Amino acid sequence: MTTNIETQDKRNTDLLLSVDALDGKVGDSTGMESQILSKIFNLDTEKKEETIKRMISLREVEMKLQSGYQKRNLLAGMKSSDLGTQDGLFDTIKKLERTKLRIMRFAEVKDNANVPGDIAARQEILKKHTGLETVRTSDILMLKKQGADLAKLLLVPEKDSFSTVSRDTLKSMDSFIVNFGENKNLNNVIGAGDILPATVSRVKINGVEGERKNTQRPGYYDVKTGKYLPIYDGDKIEIMDNTGKVDEKVEKDSEDKWLRERRIEDMIDNNGKALSELPEDKELEIKAQEQIKVMKANGADFTRNDEIDNGENLSGEALWNNEKFQEKLTQVCNRLGVKKEDMKVIMKAESGINPKEVNKLTRKATGLIQFMPDTAIGLGTSTYALRRMPSYEQLDYVEKYFLPYRGRLNSPRDLYLATFYPAAIGKSEDFVMGSESARGPSPEKICQQNQIIAPGKNVITVADFNDYVSRKERVT
Structure with a gap:
């Protein structure tokens, strides 16, 4: 011994x-x-x-x-x-x-010229970046389009960190750790569907089984609830099935649409300027500038620095307990005739009380109560402006949004209905959302896009919604 x-x-x-x-x-x-x-x-x-x-x-x-x-x-x-x-x-x-x-x-x-794809294009995309920490979401998607292996770039084998990763050799039971680091762009947007090949039809993300779908947000969705499964740095991905059949045209169209939307969004953040000299970027620059004109016409402020929040860059409980935020919120809630704790239920459920939160599924809904782009424009602002303004200033638009429903906001359910489906406020529990109009989304479509509210059902009733909000209240 x-x-x-x-x-x-x-x-x-x-x-x-x-x-x-x-x-x-x-x-x-x-x-x-x-x-x-x-x-x-x-x-x-x-x-x-x-x-x-x-x-x-x-x-x-x-x-x-x-x-x-x-x-x-x-x-x-x-x-x-x-x-x-x-x-x-x-x-x-x-x-x-x-x-x-x-x-x-x-x-x-x-x-490395030996990496698949056009090295000149990759260098053009990454020319202003010295590491993964600063790349934009659309940079990653552009790299994928140029042939880069995102599995090798962004995943680490769980058992042996330094063993080889390749999208071409993935097999069932392989497990990986997501390696985004602290890059907020990647953590907020990039999903497993962006990294893994389309043949991977099923995965487990932190133990939750998901199946691949080419919806408005290509990626993996919980097989039980239908909810999109996001990934963040340090999350675990397990390959369940890598033998899926792929409709290459549908897959390409879906990925191209997702890339264009994200690239234009990043160009808007770059004051409408192209992010590289690549021909496709020059074409999308025109689209970005057109969108900026519309935003400016509707009050968007492009003079703010995205990293400056007038001395405030808080979210969650830290923001909720901030004296200046609380003072403004008290005034807003008093004018609306609602309880602050009821408003907290909504903000926590919608954004985690994060004024800069952007919905990871749609990349559209933004802010404390997840304003949609059309809604923001109707209020005299834009989602771009909302996520750049101080949180206490965003409360003005929260008030503007709820003002038409003042007097009918008697509980967290009413507040939540006003953000999710205002037409259902005051309706009976058997009212089916989407049933009152033939012009909007069908009841089935609404349910399909929000299966977390009524798991396993084909439509959402007010009773279903009330049960969902009750579950939210219990964890707030």
Whole structure:
């Protein structure tokens, strides 16, 4: 036994010396590496050896990334609190590995001529970006159109981080971790359907089974509720079936439409200017400028900086508890004759109390109560302007929206109905939404698009809606 312990200790000592040798060649300005190394001595023997090996791998890669736009300190951003426990330390190492992979995969897509597709087009799309952290949603979709393998770029194998990922070799039971990092554009928009090939007909996302659909938002939908399944950094995707039949024309048309919408949206955020010199971008630039003219005519303010919120950039409970927000909300609710807690139910359910929230399914509904584009224009603003104005200013438009229903907003259900289907306010519980007009969406269509409200049903009644809001109230 003593011999085994001595052998293990010598192996660990050798490994640590290897890390020290590397550390002499690559400086660690954060001091985080020394904290990691000090913690390593307290790990269980098995984890100690694996952790040290991973550290060596990271340092070797970092040495290769000390030039040009690829330069990174892989330890930057790590916090001492991440190292508080054995599991915390191990998770920290895994985060570092994922950071390393994002750097490597981005560099490969941008500069490696052996990657499928047109390297000149890829470099044009990414010319203003030095890493995955800053790319736009439509940049990723454009890369896909140019032949880039998004599975390799944005997924990490769950079991072995550094094993090869390829959209062409995916098979049932493979599992991956989403590797968006902190890029808000990717986390807010990109879905599993954008990354995986159309032959992957079924997946599990964080344990929830989803099937692929080419609806207005191509992607995977919960097989039980029909609800779209978004993905975020660190989520787990399991391949359930990769033998699906694909209608290539339908798939291409669906993806092209999704790309055009996102590209125009990103150009609008760029003041209507093309994002590259590619011919398709120049064509879409005209569309973006036409939309901006309409928005300006309806009061959109394009002078605001998207990153500045008049000193306020809050959401969720932090925003709800903000003194300035509460003061304005109290005034609005008093004028509308509604309770603040009832308004909270609606805002939390619709946007998570996030004034900048954009619906990940439609990419249209925006803000605290998820204003649709036509609704925003009718109120004298636009979704573009709404997500750039201070939250307390957005409350003015919340008030404008609910004002026509003042006197009938007696509960969270009434408020929610006013945002979801105003025609149903005051109707009996057996009233079917969509049944009062032949010009709007059919009852079946409304239910299909909102299956989370009435799972397993073909239409939505007021009773169904009341039950749904009750469930929301219980978790608020």
